[in-house]
Amino acid sequence: MRLIAEDLAARRGEDLIFSGVSFTLAAGEALVLIGRNGSGKSTLLRVVAGLLRPEAGRVEAVFGDGRESRPAREVSHYLGHRNAMKQELTVVENLTFWRDFLGDVQGGVSLSIDEAAETVGLGGITHLPFGYLSAGQQRRFAMAKLLVAHRPVWILDEPTAALDASADQMFAGLVHTHLSKGGIVIAATHQPLGLNDAKTLVMKGFEYREMEEMA
C-alpha cells in the first residue's frame, strides 16, 4: 500500500494555510513534518485524517498495481493533541469503543485490549475510569488505541508531548514495530521517535511565505 497526497491545499477560516503539498509514502516509510508554530503541521495532519476537508487536492491509500484506492482516512489512525477518550468510561470501555468503531483494515491483526495495555506498560488498571488516571497514563492508553484496531497509516500530532523519557522510548518502539511490519507514519513531532530515516516535509505557513516573497 502507498499513501499518495496530490496538490493538497487547506484553509482555516479565511486563511489559506498551505497549497501544492504533495508526497508519496510506501509501506514502511515515515514522513516527519517540520515547521515553526502555526506553520500548518496540524492542519495537514487533520486533512490526511479526513477531519478537515482540503481546499484542493486529494490524499489516498493506493493498493497493489494502483487500480484500487481508498480515501486515506479509511485506513488511518489519528492521534491528535487530545486523547479522544471519555473520562467517565473505563479504559476497557473506551478501547472497546475504538476497536469496534475503527475495526481492522486489510485483514491486519490487532492486539486484544489486555495485550495493548501490557504493551503500553499499564496492564491491570484497565477497569478504572479514564478520568481517574494521571495525564501520562491517559496518554499511554491513547497510544494503546493504535494497537487495538489495525490501521496501516498512523497520523501522529506531537504524540509524546509532556511525557516522560520512558514513555517516549516505549512509543518509539511501537512506531518502529509498526514501520517494520510495513506500516506508514506521518508525524509532527519534536522527539526523535526512532524516525531518523524518515522523509521530511517543511511546512512554511502561508503568511510566512508571503513575507519571504516580499523580502
Ligand SMILES: Nc1ncnc2c1ncn2[C@@H]1O[C@H](COP(=O)(O)OP(=O)(O)OP(=O)(O)O)[C@@H](O)[C@H]1O
Ligand atoms: N480552528 C481554526 N480556525 C482558524 N484558524 C485556525 C484554526 N486552527 C488553526 N488555525 C490557524 O491555522 C494556522 C496553522 O495552524 P496549525 O495548528 O496547523 O499549525 P502547527 O504547525 O501545527 O502549529 P504548532 O507547532 O503550534 O502545533 C495557524 O495560523 C492557526 O492560527
